Amino acid sequence: MPAELTNGSGRATRESEPALVSGEIRCALTGRLLSPEEAYWAPPIITTRQLLVTLFRTVFTAPGNLGQVLLGEQPNVPYAPEARQQLGSKRSAEQLKLLVLLLVIAALLVVPIIIFIS
Numbered sequence: 069m070p071a072e073l074t075n076g077s078g079r080a081t082r083e084s085e086p087a088l089v090s091g092e093i094r095c096a097l098t099g100r101l102l103s104p105e106e107a108y109w110a111p112p113i114i115t116t117r118q119l120l121v122t123l124f125r126t127v128f129t130a131p132g133n134l135g136q137v138l139l140g141e142q143p144n145v146p147y148a149p150e151a152r153q154q155l156g157s158k159r160s161a162e163q164l165k166l167l168v169l170l171l172v173i174a175a176l177l178v179v180p181i182i183i184f185i186s
Contacts, residue, residue: 095148097155107146113158114142116165 093102096112126137147155 093146095151096145097151097158098148100148100151102146102148106149108149108152109144109146110155111142112145113155113162115162116169119166 093104093107095102122137126134
């Protein structure tokens with residue numbers, strides 16, 4: 069569930085500091101309403117699928133922006149303190165998925181070369 073920060077008018081905002089936010093703050097993971105004092109601010113979870121889709125779209129539509137997509141800093145989003153363990157688990161799972169995907173791609177590139185050389 070994406071972070072939802074709304075100001076008094078109901079329009080979404082993208083503030084990264086609790087002192088700058090006026091209105092509702094919702095946990096990006098659970099959707100629970102939070103106060104600015106209890107919110108845990110961290111970068112958003114990016115799934116492997118979201119990363120791959122964004123990379124392919126950027127490569128084919130605006131390759132010049134690839135550096136910004138890969139190296140740009142993500143704005144922090146609020147999380148509930150009790151969701152911190154779940155957040156860590158989700159981040160670890162996404163990192164493992166990406167690692168396995170990269171290893172499979174490396175194997176697909178290396179195995180034919182080894183077979184061709186032998």
